[in-house]
C-alpha cells in the first residue's frame with residue numbers, strides 16, 4: 001500500500017494546553033481512515049495542522065514525501081476539506097456556493113459545470129440548487145457543506161464530523177456518498193465521535209484521547225486489544241442476587257452486571273461460551289425472555305484503554 | 313482565478329442587503345433629511361445679521377484695530393455680518409436678557425470678555441471673529457516691536473483679507489449646510505470601508521469559516537486579496553458616486569463647478585475608507601459585527617468632528633485641537649471638498665489629497681504586516 005500522507009511527532013499547543021501530543025501515523029492510498037475520539041480530543045486540530053492552516057510546535061507532515069506549507073499549491077490542489085462547521089456564503093445560492101469553491105480550483109468553465117452538477121447529484125441537492133443556505137434544513141446544509149468541499153474532485157478528502165446533528169436519512173446519504181467517493185479513487189480521512197459510523201465505513205481507525213493516539217489499526221485488530229470475545233445480554237426478571245455471584249464463577253467469564261432487568265455477561269476468549277451459558281441456564285431453571293450475543297464494540301475498546309465511555 | 317474570485321466577491325458583497333442599505337441608502341436618506349431641515353434654516357439665516365453689542369468704554373476707544381474691523385463687518389456692504397450696538401454694560405445685559413443680541417464684548421484691563429447666553433452657530437462666529445482679531449493684534453504688536461518702519465496700511469489690508477475670509481466662511485458665501493453635505497460624502501467614503509472589511513474577512517482562515525475554506529484552496533493569497541479588494545472598492549465607489557450624483561442633481565449641493573477635482577476627491581476618499589476597512593479587518597480578530605461597530609464609530613466620530621452635526625464643531629476643533637483634524641480622514645475629505653468649492657488656489661486641495669494618500673498608505677502598511685502570516689496560532 002502506498003503511503004500518501006505521513007505525519008510524524010505532531011505536537012500543537014494552545015498556550016500551555018497540548019491539544020495534540022506527539023502524533024505519528026500514515027494515511028494509505030484509497031483508504032478510509034477514521035479518526036475517532038471524544039469532544040476535545042484533538043481531531044480538528046490535527047486536520048487543521050495537516051492542511052497547513054495552523055502552526056504547530058513540533059513534527060512534520062509530508063504528502064508523498066513532500067512537506068506541506070501554505071504555498072504548496074500543487075499539494076493543495078489535490079485536497080478537499082469538509083469542515084466541521086458549516087462554511088458557506090449566506091448571500092449565494094446552493095449552486096453559486098458550490099460553483100464558487102469549485103472555481104478556486106477548476107478554471108475551465110465547462111469542466112466546472114460538470115463537476116458542480118456531479119457534486120449536487122452526489123449529495124442529492126438537485127431540488128434545491130436555487131435555494132439560499134438559510135432556507136435549507138440542518139441536514140441539507142450539511143450536505144451543501146460537503147458538496148462545497150469535494151466538488152473539484154480532490155484525491156485526498158478530509159471530512160471533519162460531517163454527520164453531526166443530522167437525521168438518520170441524511171446521515172445514510174452522507175455515508176453512502178463518502179463510500180462512493182472512495183470507489184472513485186479518493187483517499188479519505190474521516191473524523192467522528194460516533195463509533196458506529198467508523199465501524200461501518202472505515203478501513204482503518206485511529207483512536208484519539210486527550211491529544212494522544214491510544215491505538216490504531218483495523219477494526220479487527222483493535223477489538224483484539226480488548227481481550228473480549230463476546231458480550232451476552234439476557235433479559236431476566238427479578239434475578240436472585242446469589243445467582244449473579246454464580247455467573248461470575250463460570251468459565252471464561254470476565255464480568256457480570258445486572259441492570260434494568262438485563263444481565264450482561266462479558267466473556268474472554270474461549271470456545272462455546274454461548275452454548276455453555278444456555279446449558280447452565282437450563283440446569284439452574286432460570287427463565288428468561290430474550291438472549292443475544294454481541295461482538296465487542298469500539299466503545300469497549302475505548303473503555304478498556306481509557307477507563308471511560310466514548311459516548312458522553 | 314482572479315476574475316472568478318472577483319466576480320463572486322462582487323456578487324456576495326452586493327447581495328448583502330443590510331450592508332448595501334447602510335452604505336448606499338442610509339447616506340442618501342440622511343442627505344435628504346439634511347436638505348429638508350436646512351432648506352428652511354438656510355433661507356432665514358442668509359438675510360439675518362448677527363446682533364451683538366460692544367461695551368463702550370475708554371479701552372474700546374483706544375482699540376483702533378477692533379473698532380475698524382467691527383466697523384467694517386457691520387457696514388452696509390455685501391459682507392456685513394454683524395449688526396453692532398455700542399452701549400453700556402447695563403443696557404447690554406438687558407438686551408441679552410431679552411434676546412435682542414446674542415452676546416456682548418467688553419474690554420476690561422486689556423482683556424476681551426465675551427458674554428453669551430446660549431451656544432450656537434452665531435455665538436461661535438462671534439467668538440471666532442473676536443479671536444481672529446485678537447490674534448492679528450498680537451502679530452502686529454510683535455512685528456512693530458521688532459521692526460520700526462512698519463507699513464501700517466499694508467498690514468490693515470492683510471487683516472482685512474483675513475477677516476474677509478472669516479466673513480465669507482460664515483456669511484452667505486458659504487452656506488452652513490454645504491459643509492454638512494461634504495461630511496456626508498466623507499462618511500459614505502469611510503463607511504464604505506465595511507465592504508473591504510467583509511472582503512478580507514471572507515478570505516482569511518483565521519477570520520471566518522468560509523475563509524478557511526478559501527485559504528486551503530490552490531489559489532495564491534495575493535491573487536485572492538487583490539481580486540476581492542478590487543470588487544469591494546468598485547462597489548464602494550458605486551455607492552459614493554451614487555450619493556455624489558444625488559447631492560448634485562437632486563439636492564443641488566454646490567461643489568464649485570470643478571467636477572474633475574470633485575471626482576478625484578471622492579475616489580481618494582474611497583481609497584482611504586477601503587484601506588481603513590482592510591486594516592480593521594486585519595487588525596482585530598473578532599466577529600464582523602464588532603468590526604462594523606469599530607468602522608462605524610471611527611466614521612461617525614470623524615464626521616462629527618469635521619462638522620456633520622454643525623459647522624461649529626469644525627471651527628472648535630480647527631481652533632483648539634488642530635492635530636485632531638489633521639489626522640482625521642473625514643476632515644481631510646470634507647476640507648478637500650470645501651477647498652474645491654471655496655479656494656482659488658489648489659494648495660489646500662492637494663494638501664488634503666496627499667494627507668489622504670498618506671493615511672491610506674499607513675493603513676496598507678498595517679494591513680500588510682497582519683496579512684502576511686499564512687499559518688495561524690489558532691483559527
Ligand SMILES: Nc1ncnc2c1ncn2[C@@H]1O[C@H](COP(=O)(O)OP(=O)(O)OP(=O)(O)O)[C@@H](O)[C@H]1O
Pocket residue numbers: 014017018019037038039040041042043044045046084193690691
Ligand atoms: N483556538 C483554540 N484556542 C485554545 N484552545 C483550543 C483552540 N481550539 C481548540 N482548542 C483546544 O484544543 C483541544 C482540541 O480541540 P479540537 O477542536 O481539536 O478537538 P476535537 O476533537 O475536534 O473536538 P470536537 O469533537 O468537539 O470537534 C481542546 O481541548 C480544545 O479546547
Ligand SMILES: [Mg+2]
Pocket residue numbers: 043044045084160161
Ligand atoms: Mg472538532
